[in-house]
Amino acid sequence: AVVPFGAVQLSPDTYNDGWDWCSGYHISDTSIMGFSHTHLTGTGCGDLLDILVMPGTGESKLVPGSRSNPDEGYRSRFDHKDEHAEPGYYSVLLKDYGIHAELTATERTGLHRYTFPKAAKTGHIIVDLEHSYGPSNVISASLHSPAPDTLAGGRVTKSWGDGREAYFTMQFS
Numbered sequence: 001a002v003v004p005f006g007a008v009q010l011s012p013d014t015y016n017d018g019w020d021w022c023s024g025y026h027i028s029d030t031s032i033m034g035f036s037h038t039h040l041t042g043t044g045c046g047d048l049l050d051i052l053v054m055p056g057t058g059e060s061k062l063v064p065g066s067r068s069n070p071d072e073g074y075r076s077r078f079d080h081k082d083e084h085a086e087p088g089y090y091s092v093l094l095k096d097y098g099i100h101a102e103l104t105a106t107e108r109t110g111l112h113r114y115t116f117p118k119a120a121k122t123g124h125i126i127v128d129l130e131h132s133y134g135p136s137n138v139i140s141a142s143l144h145s146p147a148p149d150t151l152a153g154g155r156v157t158k159s160w161g162d163g164r165e166a167y168f169t170m171q172f173s
Contacts, residue, residue: 001090001103001110008110009039010103012078012092013049015067017134022046024133031070031077032094034128035103037110038166047160051168052131053112057097057120064128070096074126127170129155139163149173 002009013036014029015021023039023046034054040047054064054074065073076094084091091102098117103110116123129141143153154167 001088001105003088003105003107005107006105007108008037008105009041010035010037010105010110010112011039011090012101013052013131016049016131019046022133024049027080029067030079031067031075032092033064033075034126034131035101035112036131037168040160045160046133047137047157049131049133050155050157050166052126052128053170054126054128055094055097055099055101055114055116055123056126057099057116057123060124060126062126064131125172127151127153129153132157133159 011025012032013024013034014026014032016024020026024036034052036049036052038048038050056074061074063073065075070077076096078092078095082093089104093100100115102113129143130136130138132138137157137159139156139158141155143151146152149172150169152169154165156163156165
């Protein structure tokens, strides 16, 4: 989800290493690691994938897990028939959690809406600041909560853009 010349490009990330995944997503995959806020389009190189967010229910896991065994981590299976994409909007059903995820963007902001199943006893959001393309290229990262409904932070990475800084504020309803 992106608008012309927008500062963010929200997309699911299915993997983060190898040529076919330089944008974070490949049609051959059947599980999603989460949704990151920056992606390179049409450049032929991989980088960005900043600020990965993943909703979940039940036990929180701190690693994404592998494509061959999504149960190892917070990754979730999905089916392409449950995806919907059009300019500026993307949605998918995260099958392992029963969560309907929707993404859209404004010129400078990414908006997520997660509809959790009514039967879920617990729900959580993972914010993975270590997530990047290829071997970790994160130099430093920070996260704090300036208000009960707000997370803020950022990170510095070294890759295509050495020393590139990305900052965010998330407000939850």
